[in-house]
Amino acid sequence: MSQVSRLLRPVQLRKDGEDALVIDWSDGHSSRHSWRELRRNCPCATCREEREKPPEPFRILKPSEIPRGPLRPLAVRPVGYYAYSIEWSDGHNTGIFTFDLLRALCECDACQGRRSIEQKGQGPTGLHSTKED
Amino acid sequence: MSGMPHGMPGQQKLAIPGIKHIVAVASGKGGVGKSTVTVNLGMALKAQGHAVGLMDADIYGPSLPHMLGVSADDWDRSPEPVEKYGVKLMSMGLLIDPTQAAAMRGPMIHKYLQAFLTQFQWGQLDFLLIDMPPGTGDAQMSLAQLVPVTGAVVVTMPQEVSLAVVRRGLAMFQTVRVPVLGLIENMSYFVGDDGKRYDIFGKGGGARIAREAEIPFLGEIPIDPRVAELGDRGDPIVHASPDSPIAQAYLAIAERMKGELDRCSREVAPLPGLEL
Numbered sequence: 121m122s123q124v125s126r127l128l129r130p131v132q133l134r135k136d137g138e139d140a141l142v143i144d145w146s147d148g149h150s151s152r153h154s155w156r157e158l159r160r161n162c163p164c165a166t167c168r169e170e171r172e173k174p175p176e177p178f179r180i181l182k183p184s185e186i187p188r189g190p191l192r193p194l195a196v197r198p199v200g201y202y203a204y205s206i207e208w209s210d211g212h213n214t215g216i217f218t219f220d221l222l223r224a225l226c227e228c229d230a231c232q233g234r235r236s237i238e239q240k241g242q243g244p245t246g247l248h249s250t251k252e253d
Numbered sequence: 254m255s256g257m258p259h260g261m262p263g264q265q266k267l268a269i270p271g272i273k274h275i276v277a278v279a280s281g282k283g284g285v286g287k288s289t290v291t292v293n294l295g296m297a298l299k300a301q302g303h304a305v306g307l308m309d310a311d312i313y314g315p316s317l318p319h320m321l322g323v324s325a326d327d328w329d330r331s332p333e334p335v336e337k338y339g340v341k342l343m344s345m346g347l348l349i350d351p352t353q354a355a356a357m358r359g360p361m362i363h364k365y366l367q368a369f370l371t372q373f374q375w376g377q378l379d380f381l382l383i384d385m386p387p388g389t390g391d392a393q394m395s396l397a398q399l400v401p402v403t404g405a406v407v408v409t410m411p412q413e414v415s416l417a418v419v420r421r422g423l424a425m426f427q428t429v430r431v432p433v434l435g436l437i438e439n440m441s442y443f444v445g446d447d448g449k450r451y452d453i454f455g456k457g458g459g460a461r462i463a464r465e466a467e468i469p470f471l472g473e474i475p476i477d478p479r480v481a482e483l484g485d486r487g488d489p490i491v492h493a494s495p496d497s498p499i500a501q502a503y504l505a506i507a508e509r510m511k512g513e514l515d516r517c518s519r520e521v522a523p524l525p526g527l528e529l
Contacts, residue, residue, distance in 0.1 A: 127520065133527035141527070198524035200398040202430035218428075 128219065130204075133196055141196065143222060151226035155193050158206060161225055162215035269370055269401065272306070272378045274514055276434065277396060277405040279426075281418030283387035286439040287408045288316045289484055290474070291384040294406070295340050296491035297500070297507040303379035306334060308369055309344030310396065311386040312362050318346040322487015325349065334373050338492050341378070343369045363395040370400060397429035404434035404517040406471065406510060411441055411458040423466050432517035434471070434510050436463040441473035444498070469513055472506040475499055 132144040141153045162168075187210060195207045199216050207213040217225075226232075269275070278291040291307060299305045309317040318324055321337045325347055334341040345365065375381060383402075386392050396402060405426050409419045419436070426433050438459025443451045453476065463470035477499045483490050491500045 129522075130524060133525050135527070135529065193529055195529060196527040198526055200429050200431070201521055201524065202397075202428065204524075204526075219430075 129201075130219070140227075141193075145223075149226075150228070151222060151231070152228045153222070153225055154227060157225060157227060158193075158217070159191065159208065161221075162206075162212070163217060163221060164212075164214040167215065269375070269381075271376055272381045274379065274403040275381045275383065275400055276510070277310075277383045277385050277402050277431070278408060279385040279393070279405050279422055280387055280408045281420070281422035283314075285408050285410045286474075286480075287387070288320060288384050289480060289489075290406075290408050290437060290439055291382050292317060292320045292484075292489045293480075293491045293500075293503045294507055294510075295380070295382050296338065296489045297503040298380050298382075299338070299340050300491065300495060300504065301507060304377055305339075306341040306343075306375050306378045306381040308381060308383045309342070309346060310366055310369075310383050310392050312345045312365055312392065313386065315344045315346030317342060317344045317384055320484045320487065320489060323347065332372060332374050334375060338489075341375060343373050362392050363399075366392060366395050367399065393425060394429070397426075397431050401521065401523075402431050403514055403521060404432040406434050406437060407468075408437045408439050409459050409462070411438055411452065411454040411456060416458050416462050419462055420466070423468070430520070432520045433466075433468045434513040434517060435469035436466075437471045437506055438473045440476045443476040469509065471509045471513075472502060474502050474506070 127146070129146050130143045131146050134142050134144070136142045136152060139154055139156070141155065141158065143151045143153070145151065189209070192209045193206050194209055196204050197207070199205050203216045203218040204222070205213055205216055223231075278287055278294065280287045288309075288311070295305045295307050307317055307321075309315045318327075318335075321340070321342060323335050323337050323342065327335050327337075328347040334343040335347055336342070383396065383400075385396070385405075407419055407422055407426075409416055423433060436459055440454060441452070441459070442456070443453055445451055459473065460470045475498060477490065477497070479494065479497075480490050480499065483493045490497060491503050494500055
């Protein structure tokens with residue numbers, strides 16, 4: 121069930137320099153997301169599984185896994201009325217970032233401060249908590 | 254995969270010019286009369302002067318052609334939907350022989366739905382009603398992600414086992430933010446020859462769940478044995494017997510549904526994107 125009010129919606133997406141995305145929401149909040157954190161929290165099944173597996177220090181990368189140049193986002197596109205997908209320069213585009221997840225990943229000072237208080241009081245409450253978190 | 258149809262992310266919603274409102278007719282479980290409701294709701298909207306199309310998204314068990322008395326022989330392989338009683342129709346049942354099975358997985362379902370919507374010339378429509386398969390699977394997710402649906406109508410029956418599944422269906426629409434126009438309770442009661450009302454499957458379940466879920470209750474549809482009989486003859490009751498109480502119930506539900514569309518249109522305005 122959606123945690124975010126059904127009337128809450130993004131009104132504008134913009135870049136914050138080269139490193140981050142800012143989403144202006146209909147409730148007046150502007151959520152800030154570094155591209156690095158968005159990719160690190162990609163909710164697609166493959167990335168989720170990758171995060172949850174124990175590390176394999178001796179795994180040899182396949183040629184297709186070796187990045188060609190720095191990783192960068194190419195586009196952020198709406199999925200239905202409830203989420204966004206990000207197309208990355210390495211061709212990855214299967215993550216569906218729901219509004220709930222995007223609000224939970226906001227890196228602005230106010231949201232990070234609130235989450236830190238919540239975590240101290242009640243333990244982790246993130247919607248997407250992983251072993252890495 | 255995460256349960257999403259393959260190749261979905263990164264695709265924009267399809268633009269379907271000429272169609273004012275796309276309404277999904279859904280239910281959590283099968284056997285609640287969803288296809289009967291779709292056809293008769295379509296006929297009610299037509300009777301109220303609207304241009305109506307019906308699309309059968311039940312790829313595995315298409316039943317709309319049967320209910321409208323059309324078959325694969327009526328489709329001339331053109332990109333025009335079949336027309337019956339002034340209503341346009343496209344269905345898997347028009348593409349394959351009734352003895353054939355549509356054995357396909359999610360990605361193919363997605364492709365067929367996309368083709369029905371974009372490769373057929375629906376023309377100018379006030380309403381395209383989409384008869385959804387039961388459940389919360391690939392067809393539902395594809396439509397939520399691809400089609401600019403104005404809203405969904407959820408069909409249920411009064412008894413608890415049906416309502417429990419409706420709750421799941423409603424939760425799915427809320428998750429994917431498809432506005433729910435309201436709930437229709439089918440097979441609500443039977444009026445006997447003695448003029449008395451008999452609540453065969455219980456009473457008030459639909460209205461209760463609508464209150465709980467804070468969605469509009471669009472109305473009750475009584476049981477009438479003629480519905481199945483006329484459906485089998487390919488003549489929906491709203492068309493065959495427009496003065497019957499059941500036809501009147503459909504007309505009232507269609508009016509209420511239209512009243513909810515304005516509210517929903519605001520919720521489904523296009524979202525901004527960002528090209529970098």
